Amino acid sequence: MTPRHIGIVGCSAEGAALCYRTICTEGAALLGPHAHPEISMHTHSLADYVACLERGDWAGVGELMLSSARKLAAAGAELLICPDNTIHQALPDIAARSPLPWLHIAEVVAAEAKARGFRRPGITGTRWLMDSAVYPEALAAHGLEHRLPDAAEREEISRIIMEELVYGIFKPEAVARFRQVFGRLRDAGCDAVILGCTEIPLIMDDANSPLPTLDSTRLLARAALRRSVQRMMPA
Numbered sequence: 055m056t057p058r059h060i061g062i063v064g065c066s067a068e069g070a071a072l073c074y075r076t077i078c079t080e081g082a083a084l085l086g087p088h089a090h091p092e093i094s095m096h097t098h099s100l101a102d103y104v105a106c107l108e109r110g111d112w113a114g115v116g117e118l119m120l121s122s123a124r125k126l127a128a129a130g131a132e133l134l135i136c137p138d139n140t141i142h143q144a145l146p147d148i149a150a151r152s153p154l155p156w157l158h159i160a161e162v163v164a165a166e167a168k169a170r171g172f173r174r175p176g177i178t179g180t181r182w183l184m185d186s187a188v189y190p191e192a193l194a195a196h197g198l199e200h201r202l203p204d205a206a207e208r209e210e211i212s213r214i215i216m217e218e219l220v221y222g223i224f225k226p227e228a229v230a231r232f233r234q235v236f237g238r239l240r241d242a243g244c245d246a247v248i249l250g251c252t253e254i255p256l257i258m259d260d261a262n263s264p265l266p267t268l269d270s271t272r273l274l275a276r277a278a279l280r281r282s283v284q285r286m287m288p289a
Contacts, residue, residue, distance in 0.1 A: 057091035057282040061131025061154065063122040064097030065138035066220045069252025069271055073137035076275035091282040094129045098121040100220065103141060105281035107182050108266050120151060127153035135159070135278045137252045137271055140183040160192035161270050162277045163248055163270050168196040172246040175268060176201045176239035178232075179250030181212035189250060201244050207235045217255035237264040 060077060064070035074095060093189025098118045106114035123134055134156045136142065142159055147273060149156065167175050177189045177200050184202055193200050203211060214228045232254070236247050244265060249255050252271040260267050 055286045057085065057286060058132040058157065058284075059092040059094065059130050060278050060282055061123070061126030061129070061134045062093060062095040063126065063134055063136040063138075064095050065103055065136065065141055066100050066253065067097070068220055068222055068256060069137045069176045070095065070097060070191060072252060072256065072271050073135070073275045076272050077279055079208050080276065081279060084279060091279070092130070094126050094131050096125045096129075098122060098170075104216075107140070112144045113146065115141050116148040119144060120148045123148075123152050123154060123156075126203040133157065133278065133281055135274055137274055139188065139250045139252065139270055140180045140186075142188050143182070144187070147271055156276065157277050159270055159274045160188050160250075161195075162273050163195050163250075164189070164198065166273050167193065167198060167246060167248070167268055170246070170266075171267075172198070172266070174199040174201060174244050174246075176203070176236070176242075176244040176247040176265065177250050178203065178211055178235065178254060180215050180245060181208055183250050184208050189248060201239055201242050203235050203239065207238070211235060215251050215253055219251070219256060223259050229262060232258050233264060240265050 062070060062074060077093060077229055078090045082155060102118055103115060131154060134154045139159055177184055190200055210231060218225060218228055239247055247265040248268045249258060249270055254270050255269045
């Protein structure tokens with residue numbers, strides 16, 4: 055038996071690249087030196103997604119995701135992941151039409167939060183993600199509470215993501231701002247923080263965060279690795 059072929063539905067380049075690299079580099083621990091599952095990626099222009107997001111066109115977001123899913127299925131993929139938290143808001147609407155099963159990033163992160171004994175994570179990400187039910191619903195399914203940054207913090211975090219991080223621009227001022235927000239979430243009773251944009255782990259981690267971090271990008275990649283090799287394991 056061979057590992058399942060992983061299909062990556064990309065959205066923003068930096069987050070998708072980190073997810074891809076994680077699968078490739080950590081595959082060796084499961085499969086042997088230099089080994090990783092077969093991986094294919096399809097990415098529509100980020101501008102196409104942003105245009106849908108700006109006008110609240112979640113059906114349009116879903117159709118872009120579904121288009122990628124179909125192309126990946128045609129390329130031989132056997133399971134799908136999307137290293138973009140925001141557009142998961144559209145996933146429930148297209149899941150029944152998808153040619154392949156998906157791993158849901160928020161469900162992966164919520165399960166990890168539960169397993170690590172966290173009870174009230176803070177949620178960070180784009181303004182579309184933080185204003186959505188993507189993480190609140192996934193956390194509630196595990197009996198977990200959550201907290202959000204305040205309105206001004208949400209706008210500033212989203213601005214940093216969309217104007218800097220997605221372009222690979224990493225400024226000390228952005229790190230300082232995230233640290234400030236994470237510190238306030240800690241003071242509000244959070245015991246961890248979800249890095250709910252796949253670019254945030256490029257500047258924030260346990261080494262510089264006032265709270266333990268839940269790295270959505272790498273957690274999703276590792277979950278995909280486990281699912282990929284699952285059929286190779288003894289029953």
